[in-house]
Amino acid sequence: MQGGVPTIVIGRLPVYLRALALVESEGKEVTSSQELGKRLGISSAQIRKDLSHFGEFGKQGTGYKISFLQERLKEILNLNQSWPVVLVGVGDLGQAVVHYAGFPEKGFYIKAAFDNAPDKVGRVINDQDLSIRHPDEMEGIIKQEGIKIAILAVPIEAAQAVSESLVKAGIKAILNYAPITLFLPPDVQVQNIDPVVHLQQMTYYL
């Protein structure tokens, strides 16, 4: 929590942004908490309550102006700027991360990629104008460029140690693909992506 807004509320704002982009792509200019709720499987009351943390976004009965709500949500989430990102680990998953268009589309640019495999260091990822560097250069580049965000796609055994190096270099937010809980100072944000956990959350119902 920060500024009194629960983490879980902050966690839903990007989902609202995604739904707004979808509604907008259908040519609409105005939407409602009912419409967003229906698309997201969240109650309209929950959406109104979440947004009320940040002031007034629409009048009862008139709905939300989509472009306005998008701008305000981006402002709240600090998305009115682009963010440089470092990637550590350029295996299959790291390759997929490098080529995933969703990152630059939403303002996240991979500025540097690191891997310690001798056959990878120095290799250039053609279409991305990105060369793979040795982790020895990591701290220097992060500090020099003032980068705050890292994507961690290294094997499980390396994840804790690499994340500590990242934090030492100044990283404040880590998107962690290694299936392990990282232990880092409380001022460092960590989000875990573990597809197995998601599968296991569904098998209960099968």
Next chain:
Amino acid sequence: MQGGVPTIVIGRLPVYLRALALVESEGKEVTSSQELGKRLGISSAQIRKDLSHFGEFGKQGTGYKISFLQERLKEILNLNQSWPVVLVGVGDLGQAVVHYAGFPEKGFYIKAAFDNAPDKVGRVINDQDLSIRHPDEMEGIIKQEGIKIAILAVPIEAAQAVSESLVKAGIKAILNYAPITLFLPPDVQVQNIDPVVHLQQMTYYL
């Protein structure tokens, strides 16, 4: 919800399993809700409350026997069996999915992979004994093998239509990597993996 246990509780059980595996790998045989909570950043009271939905797992003050709790959680989540899975979309991300050791390690085996790109159909993914098939074969294979789980790694434009075909063929759980909310019958489980949403959940704090 099902059987009276809230979805959010079910969602935490795989995370507990992951923490138990970690504690076990350190040579321990017994743990406590305090120890698990500390590792996961969840209160011990929450953990005890979550587990209480499923009966007694340990006595106050004596902790949990790790192997017993693991077995029970696997049983609850239907993980005491292996699950065949189909993969749709074999781009960079699909490749990463195919090679991700975490899936078979936890009992999820990719039985068939589909892609409609002419240069991919018929190609064999060497080390996995898996050939890429045309989506025309999808329905037949899913029905024949009785597969219930699909991993969706197709472009955003194709995701809704492909997911509908999957459901028509008998799929009941979809791990969706396309950054879009799928609209499917309520008896179909969907879990979304959208790394951009995770990044956007952290920029608020930067």
